[in-house]
Amino acid sequence: MTVPDPFQRRRVGRPCHYNSPQPSCAFIGAAASASVLASRKRARPVKRRSSISGFQQETVSRAKKLFSDERWDAIAKRLVLMDESSPEISLSEGHWVKLICGASFEDVADVRNLSLIYTLAGVDCIDCAADSAIVAAVKEGIAAASYVMQSLGNELGSLKRQPWVMISISDNEDPHFRKAEFNAEYCPVNCPRPCERVCPASAIKFEELNQGATINHLEGGVTVERCYGCGRCIPICPLGLISARSYARPLETVASLIVNDNVDAVEIHTGAGHLKAFEDLILQLGGVLTSLKLIAVSVPDLGESMIPTLRAMYTSMQPFARTLNLWQLDGRPMSGDIGAGASRAAIILAQKVTKSRDRPPGYIQLAGGTNAHTATALRKVGLYGRMAFQEHEIPCNQENGSNPVLVAGVAYGGYARKIVQKFLRKMEEGIDGHYDGCTRRQLELYPGLLADAVLEAASLVDGIKCGGS
Numbered sequence: 001m002t003v004p005d006p007f008q009r010r011r012v013g014r015p016c017h018y019n020s021p022q023p024s025c026a027f028i029g030a031a032a033s034a035s036v037l038a039s040r041k042r043a044r045p046v047k048r049r050s051s052i053s054g055f056q057q058e059t060v061s062r063a064k065k066l067f068s069d070e071r072w073d074a075i076a077k078r079l080v081l082m083d084e085s086s087p088e089i090s091l092s093e094g095h096w097v098k099l100i101c102g103a104s105f106e107d108v109a110d111v112r113n114l115s116l117i118y119t120l121a122g123v124d125c126i127d128c129a130a131d132s133a134i135v136a137a138v139k140e141g142i143a144a145a146s147y148v149m150q151s152l153g154n155e156l157g158s159l160k161r162q163p164w165v166m167i168s169i170s171d172n173e174d175p176h177f178r179k180a181e182f183n184a185e186y187c188p189v190n191c192p193r194p195c196e197r198v199c200p201a202s203a204i205k206f207e208e209l210n211q212g213a214t215i216n217h218l219e220g221g222v223t224v225e226r227c228y229g230c231g232r233c234i235p236i237c238p239l240g241l242i243s244a245r246s247y248a249r250p251l252e253t254v255a256s257l258i259v260n261d262n263v264d265a266v267e268i269h270t271g272a273g274h275l276k277a278f279e280d281l282i283l284q285l286g287g288v289l290t291s292l293k294l295i296a297v298s299v300p301d302l303g304e305s306m307i308p309t310l311r312a313m314y315t316s317m318q319p320f321a322r323t324l325n326l327w328q329l330d331g332r333p334m335s336g337d338i339g340a341g342a343s344r345a346a347i348i349l350a351q352k353v354t355k356s357r358d359r360p361p362g363y364i365q366l367a368g369g370t371n372a373h374t375a376t377a378l379r380k381v382g383l384y385g386r387m388a389f390q391e392h393e394i395p396c397n398q399e400n401g402s403n404p405v406l407v408a409g410v411a412y413g414g415y416a417r418k419i420v421q422k423f424l425r426k427m428e429e430g431i432d433g434h435y436d437g438c439t440r441r442q443l444e445l446y447p448g449l450l451a452d453a454v455l456e457a458a459s460l461v462d463g464i465k466c467g468g469s
């Protein structure tokens with residue numbers, strides 16, 4: 001394959017999404033424009049006032065009113081405090097939090113709104129599918145969060161600190177990169193549809209087609225963009241109708257995304273017996289990787305071969321890992337929303353890796369089964385704590401034994417999505433519709449729902465950011 005020249009990547013400044021005064025949401029956009037104009041006016045007190053039309057001024061004051069209750073005060077003050085930090089500092093101090101949107105989850109509106117909610121909740125990184133529309137949705141969510149902050153008023157500050165955008169790829173077949181499928185025409189009309197109930201992503205939907213007063217047959221099935229491959233529907237079908245198909249992206253697409261879409265980080269999902277495939281992937285991506293801020297490797301428990309495999313992977317990455325590297329220890333893939341004890345496997349894996357003096361350099365982060373109990377569980381086993389590094393001192397390239405081995409942070413996937421789903425669904429039902437007649441799936445158009453969603457998300461993020469509960 002031809003890999004794009006990494007030096008073509010635009011290195012200066014943030015992508016235009018961040019700087020553009022034209023967000024997709026005209027409502028927030030007017031407020032943001034007003035805020036930008038207000039700050040310019042202070043810097044250069046010349047005649048700019050007439051740039052805002054009467055309509056815009058009315059919209060701005062309406063925005064300020066809608067974002068003015070005590071929930072928004074609390075959200076803004078919390079974010080202003082966090083602005084002193086950065087993703088690098090979070091990693092080095094041990095309070096890194098990542099949102100996993102899902103390596104195969106492609107509902108653009110949900111990805112955008114999840115990014116908006118969790119940016120305002122203060123995550124350090126947003127991990128998404130390696131697809132340019134999805135990366136654009138994440139960036140739009142981050143930009144919308146920034147505009148919300150600006151519309152709150154200057155005394156509360158704007159959003160200076162922004163999460164990194166990460167794309168997930170795999171070196172081989174991997175459950176994170178698959179989709180369920182079945183033909184609903186073969187489903188008996190009297191099936192109680194356990195597949196529909198068990199799906200955590202509301203990805204399975206049916207339509208009953210009637211002939212006269214009786215249901216004649218079913219139509220529908222898996223909504224491809226919402227399925228993230230968790231596999232729960234597959235064994236539950238009594239007729240065995242549901243199967244999974246691989247959903248990996250071509251390497252050319254991944255390389256092009258890294259170079260042209262200004263993603264900050266890549267995560268490579270690997271597994272038992274994948275070492276050769278991992279090394280081949282690293283060689284093929286090669287120089288493209290050098291432009292990233294972070295290379296993460298997501299790895300399940302490999303048993304006895306865990307540490308030797310991590311070392312071999314590190315050796316293959318070393319020529320290209322110019323900045324930071326991270327090991328995502330995937331204790332129990334895609335299980336964070338199934339119960340309190342789901343993070344146990346990830347914690348046991350972290351204990352195993354951190355106690356090994358032969359482990360390769362790199363930050364250690366938990367995933368798989370992580371939920372509201374993970375921070376407390378980490379603290380109980382002594383793996384949670386602020387690292388004893390000076391600000392900006394990065395431990396990843398130091399020799400082992402020269403730094404305290406604590407977990408750098410936690411990634412939340414299914415659980416993080418689950419706790420805010422009710423707000424996203426309410427938005428779709430049109431409840432709390434402050435913006436008359438609005439049918440767009442942009443959560444900032446519903447400030448009450450957005451505030452509640454952000455506070456719910458913040459309670460999860462603060463488990464790591466503020467020391468657990």
Ligand code: SF4
Nearest residue numbers: 199227228230231233
């Ligand atoms: S249960 Fe999981 S695999 Fe099945 S459709 Fe839903 S998200 Fe996809």
Ligand code: SF4
Nearest residue numbers: 187191193194195237
């Ligand atoms: S459980 Fe199986 S048979 Fe029943 S509705 Fe779902 S896919 Fe069809």
